[in-house]
Amino acid sequence: MPKRNTRPTTNPAILRRLTQCMDLSPGEIADLRRLAAPVRQASPLDILVAEGSADGNAILLHEGWAIRHRNLRDGRRQILEFVVPGDLCEPSNFMAARADSAITAITAVTWTLVQPVALVDLVARSPRLGALLWWLEAQEGAMLRYHLVALGRLTARERLACLIWELWSRLRGVGLARDHTFELPATQDMLADATGLSTVHVSRTLNRLERDDIIQRQRQRWRILDPDRLAHLAQMEQAPGPRRLPRRVEDLFRR
Amino acid sequence: MPKRNTRPTTNPAILRRLTQCMDLSPGEIADLRRLAAPVRQASPLDILVAEGSADGNAILLHEGWAIRHRNLRDGRRQILEFVVPGDLCEPSNFMAARADSAITAITAVTWTLVQPVALVDLVARSPRLGALLWWLEAQEGAMLRYHLVALGRLTARERLACLIWELWSRLRGVGLARDHTFELPATQDMLADATGLSTVHVSRTLNRLERDDIIQRQRQRWRILDPDRLAHLAQMEQAPGPRRLPRRVEDLFRR
DNA sequence: CGGACTGTTGATCAAGGTCAACCTCTGTGG
DNA sequence: CCACAGAGGTTGACCTTGATCAACAGTCCG
Numbered sequence: 347m348p349k350r351n352t353r354p355t356t357n358p359a360i361l362r363r364l365t366q367c368m369d370l371s372p373g374e375i376a377d378l379r380r381l382a383a384p385v386r387q388a389s390p391l392d393i394l395v396a397e398g399s400a401d402g403n404a405i406l407l408h409e410g411w412a413i414r415h416r417n418l419r420d421g422r423r424q425i426l427e428f429v430v431p432g433d434l435c436e437p438s439n440f441m442a443a444r445a446d447s448a449i450t451a452i453t454a455v456t457w458t459l460v461q462p463v464a465l466v467d468l469v470a471r472s473p474r475l476g477a478l479l480w481w482l483e484a485q486e487g488a489m490l491r492y493h494l495v496a497l498g499r500l501t502a503r504e505r506l507a508c509l510i511w512e513l514w515s516r517l518r519g520v521g522l523a524r525d526h527t528f529e530l531p532a533t534q535d536m537l538a539d540a541t542g543l544s545t546v547h548v549s550r551t552l553n554r555l556e557r558d559d560i561i562q563r564q565r566q567r568w569r570i571l572d573p574d575r576l577a578h579l580a581q582m583e584q585a586p587g588p589r590r591l592p593r594r595v596e597d598l599f600r601r
Numbered sequence: 602m603p604k605r606n607t608r609p610t611t612n613p614a615i616l617r618r619l620t621q622c623m624d625l626s627p628g629e630i631a632d633l634r635r636l637a638a639p640v641r642q643a644s645p646l647d648i649l650v651a652e653g654s655a656d657g658n659a660i661l662l663h664e665g666w667a668i669r670h671r672n673l674r675d676g677r678r679q680i681l682e683f684v685v686p687g688d689l690c691e692p693s694n695f696m697a698a699r700a701d702s703a704i705t706a707i708t709a710v711t712w713t714l715v716q717p718v719a720l721v722d723l724v725a726r727s728p729r730l731g732a733l734l735w736w737l738e739a740q741e742g743a744m745l746r747y748h749l750v751a752l753g754r755l756t757a758r759e760r761l762a763c764l765i766w767e768l769w770s771r772l773r774g775v776g777l778a779r780d781h782t783f784e785l786p787a788t789q790d791m792l793a794d795a796t797g798l799s800t801v802h803v804s805r806t807l808n809r810l811e812r813d814d815i816i817q818r819q820r821q822r823w824r825i826l827d828p829d830r831l832a833h834l835a836q837m838e839q840a841p842g843p844r845r846l847p848r849r850v851e852d853l854f855r856r
Numbered sequence: 857c858g859g860a861c862t863g864t865t866g867a868t869c870a871a872g873g874t875c876a877a878c879c880t881c882t883g884t885g886g
Numbered sequence: 887c888c889a890c891a892g893a894g895g896t897t898g899a900c901c902t903t904g905a906t907c908a909a910c911a912g913t914c915c916g
Contacts, residue, residue, distance in 0.1 A: 402849055416750050418836055424753040426746050436896095438739035441732075443847050466853050477696075483738065484693035488701055490745045493756035495671050495679040498797030502904070533862065537809055542753035544905050549863060581673055592698050594657055596722050757872070788894065799873050804896060806872095820881095 358382040358408050359432035359520045361501060366519065368591050374475055377468060382406055382458050388451045391508055394459075395436060397448040402440030402462045407433050410455030410532050415539065416447045425540035427489060428513060428532065432520040437465060453531045477598075481591055497542045500581065502551045505541040507579035510561060514570060519589060526570040608793055613637040613663050613776045614687035619733060623846050632723060637661055637713050643706045645675065649714075650691060652703040657695030657717045662688050665710030666786050670794065671702045680795035682744060683768060683787065687775040692720060692738055708786045732853075736846055752797045755836065757806045760796040762834035765816060769825060774844060781825040 361378055364370065370378070372599075385408060388394060394405050394412060405412075412429040426447055429435050439445055440462035451457075469476035489512070496508045513530060517523040532540075538548045555561050560576055562569040570576060616633055619625065623635070640663060643649060649660050649667060660667075667684040669691075681702055684690050694700055695717035706712075724731035744767070751763045768785065772778040791805070793800045810816050815831055817824045825831060 402847070416746070416797075418750075418754065422754045424750040426749055438735060438742060441736045441847070442743060443738035446746060462849060462853060480693060481696045483742075484696035487693060487738075487742055487745065488663055488697060490742065490749060491671070491681050491701060494681055494745060494749055494752060495673075497749060498679040498794075499673060499677045535862080539753075546861080546865090546906080547904055550865085553864080592657070592696070594717060595696055598695075598717060790894080800895085801874080801897085802872055804894095809895080 354578075358406075358407075360406060360434065363520050364430035367481070367589060368478060369598070374472055377471060377475060381460060381464060382408065384421045385456050385458055388455050388457065390452055390454065391595065392451045392455075393448060394451060394455075394457060395439070395445055395447075395449040397446070398444045400444045402442075404434060404439055404460040404462075404465065405429075405449060406460050407431055407435065407441075407459040408456040408458070410451060410453040410457075412449050412451045412455060413458075413532075413536060414447050414449050422537045424542070425483060425536060427486075427493070427539065428536075430513070430516055430520065431522065434460070434479075434482055437479060437486075440465070452536065477595055479593070495581075502541070502543050502547055503554070504579050504581065505543070506537070506548065506555065507550055507560075507576050508581070509537065509541055510570070511576055511580040511582060512570070515567075526573070528568055529566050530568045531566050603833060612796055613661075615661055615663075615689065618687035619776050622736070622844060622852070623733060624675075624679060624714065629727055631757060632726060632730060636715060636719055637663065640711050640713055643710050643712065645707055645709065647706045647710075649706060649710075650694070650700055650702075650704040653699045655699045657697075659691045659694055659717075659720065660684075660704055661713040661715050662686055662690065663711040663713070665706060665708040665712075667704050667710060667712075668707045668787075668791060668795075669702050669704050678794045678840060679797070680791060681740075682748070683791075685768070685775065685797065686777065689715070689734075690736055692734060692741075695720070707791065713808060730852075732846070732850055736850065744804070750836075756808070757798050757802055759834050759836065761792070761803065761806055761810065762831050763826070763836070764792065764796055764814075765823070766831055766835040769823075776841070781828070783823055784821050785823045786821050803849040 360382060361370075361375065364378065381465065388410075395403065397416065402560075407429050409431055413425050414427050414429055415423055415425045417423050429449060435449055436445065465479065469479065492508070492512070496505045500508065507541075514523055514526075514528060519527045520529060534545050534548045534552070537543075537552075538545045541548065543551075552561075552563070556563060558575075560570075560572045560579075562571050613634065615637060616625075616630065618783050619633065643665075650658065652671065662684050668680050669682050669684055670678055670680045672678050675722055684704060690704055691700065692715075712799075717787075719733065724734065728755065747763070747767070751760045759807075769778055769781075769783060773781045779784060789803045792798075792807075793803045796803065807818070811818060813830075815820075815825075815827045815834075817826055
């Protein structure tokens with residue numbers, strides 16, 4: 347069961363992430379801090395949002411990992427995305443009648459339940475933060491489209507390269523990857539359900555990537571040995587980019 | 602080449618769609634009509650939005666069909682979605698530095714190019730329309746997640762059932778499907794690129810669906826013979842629902 | 857020490873891909 | 887009016903990727 351704990355986090359990951367995208371005023375930072383409280387705790391397998399829940403809440407993840415997934419009636423499961431610190435997940439959930447996917451912790455996590463009214467208030471107080479939310483959601487959409495291409499048209503090797511590349515780049519965005527190394531607390535079962543493969547094939551394919559000196563693993567510690575070949579496999583033509591808000595957007599919302 | 606034509610459409614599909622979701626005031630209807638002008642025309646294979654374009658435009662489709670797709674360097678292609686009348690496609694495109702996918706007409710179409718400033722103005726004039734935009738985007742996200750599950754975990758037969766179900770239900774939303782029948786102007790090549798299959802396998806699988814009396818085709822005219830079995834194949838547990846904005850959302854934005 | 861969980865490896869199998877021939881429209885030009 | 891070309895679709899033969907099944911190994915933890 348999720349436990350509650352109102353002790354505030356010293357520096358929420360969402361702030362680490364957003365300050366890289368946009369220069370925030372002290373007032374905006376305060377607003378975001380308020381959004382990130384109260385902090386709750388949960389353990390692996392705790393369900394943060396249930397599939398089909400109708401309350402329209404979003405969740406903000408501070409520490410630890412979660413997955414967003416859908417389960418089919420015969421036991422098949424698709425993981426839509428890995429949720430990492432700094433992610434605001436399901437921000438438009440309150441627009442739908444019911445959640446179409448569940449969010450489940452896969453490590454110990456700290457998180458905040460964000461109610462619809464909190465998001466609406468945030469937008470009302472600051473149009474710029476509204477733009478930022480919109481931007482976060484656009485990023486999420488881009489990620490989903492990226493996954494879609496991977497599942498539809500890439501081979502097992504390429505799909506795993508995509509996933510590794512994506513996680514690495516997202517973790518860098520919140521300061522959780524140093525010199526090509528990061529923690530990946532997902533089982534191969536989860537990697538399989540995220541890439542549409544079987545566990546066995548994930549195991550074989552990752553071992554091949556390792557034998558080819560593209561990646562290296564020791565327990566949950568992963569290291570990228572050859573970013574170029576990884577990016578090429580992942581069909582990444584352009585570098586992940588600075589990930590700042592386009593000037594156009596800042597301008598439009600400045601007034 | 603896309604041609605321009607400022608003659609206004611009598612009743613844009615987007616209005617047909619949105620009036621089913623929400624009661625619109627005369628002023629809001631006028632705002633939406635303004636968004637839907639000027640009307641342009643394009644022919645099959647015309648590119649409405651190029652992959653990588655940096656201008657941040659969205660497009661609003663009035664008549665005809667388009668596809669949103671990504672092309673890989675070796676010729677593989679993934680269709681992310683079919684764009685049908687009433688769709689506002691890429692509304693958050695202007696949040697990204699460049700478009701990650703292209704939009705190409707597959708029939709003769711009429712459409713409107715929606716510039717970032719037009720969307721921002723719309724939101725500024727009416728928060729309710731802002732909510733509506735947000736809702737449209739949430740729907741799009743839900744659709745993408747749905748496709749993701751299909752590509753990741755469903756069989757060929759199930760994937761095609763999903764696609765048929767989805768198109769049927771979206772076309773009903775804009776009054777383009779009457780008594781289980783609708784026009785589907787996509788080649789099997791496109792169906793293959795949307796479902797992550799090969800054309801040959803799409804052909805075989807559709808023929809099997811037809812032999813099983815689930816669907817029926819004559820030229821581009823499709824008919825659903827057995828909605829129940831189709832829905833079951835498509836892993837749809839709940840009916841598509843009334844597709845109205847949740848009361849919660851209307852309340853939040855009323856003030 | 858034993859059991860649960862995770863990952864590895866081998867053997868076999870099937871879903872779906874690939875290749876190629878052919879067919880059926882439809883539109884076009886002689 | 888017919889011949890032909892080209893696009894889209896169908897069918898068969900064969901092949902490949904990745905799934906499935908099963909045994910086993912390493913690790914963690916009580």
